[in-house]
Amino acid sequence: MMTDEQLDNLLAKDEKPPVWILYGTHTGNSEQLAKDTAEEFSKKGVNAHISNMEDFDTNLLSDIRRLLIIVSTDGEGEPPLMAEDLLEYLQSEKAPDLSGLSYSILALGDTTYFDFCQAGKDFDSALEKLGAKRILNRMDCDVDFEENYKEWIDTLLKMETC
C-alpha cells in the first residue's frame, strides 16, 4: 500500500511542465486563439499560463520548458507593436541559452503580403538560434486560419496524451 507522500511523488514525476502561451496581436485574432489554446490545455488537465508579449517577464524564459507562440505579422513583414521588444530581445546578445526549451509557433498572416507570416518566421529562427527545440513545426496561417489552427492544436493535444 502506497503512502500519500509516495503517491504524490509518483504523480509529480509524471507531471509535464506547464505550457506557456505568448501572443502578439494587432487586431485580436492571436489573442483569441491563445485563449482558446489555454482552455484546450486546461481541459486536458495541463497547467497553461497565458500572457501577451508586452507584459511577459523575459527573466522567466530560462525556467520555462514548454512554450507556444501565437503571433501575427503587421506592417510590411513586421511583428505587431506588442511583440517588437520580445523579438528584439531574442535576437540580441542579451538573450539566454534556451536549449532546455521546447516550442511551437502558430503564425498568422495573409498570403497577399510579400512577407507572409514573417514575424512568426523571425521568432522561429531566433528561438532555434538560442538552442530551443521545436515540438512541432511552425504552422503558417492565411486569413482563414481556423482549419490550420485546428490542425496545430489537435496535433499538440494528441502529443500531450502520448
Ligand SMILES: Cc1cc2nc3c(=O)[nH]c(=O)nc-3n(C[C@H](O)[C@H](O)[C@H](O)COP(=O)(O)O)c2cc1C
Ligand atoms: C496593416 C496590416 C498589415 C499586415 N501585414 C502583413 C504582412 O506583412 N504579412 C502577413 O503575412 N500578414 C500581414 N497582415 C495580415 C495579418 O497578420 C492577419 O490579418 C492576422 O490574422 C492578424 O492577426 P492579429 O489579429 O492577431 O493581429 C497585415 C494586416 C494588417 C491589418
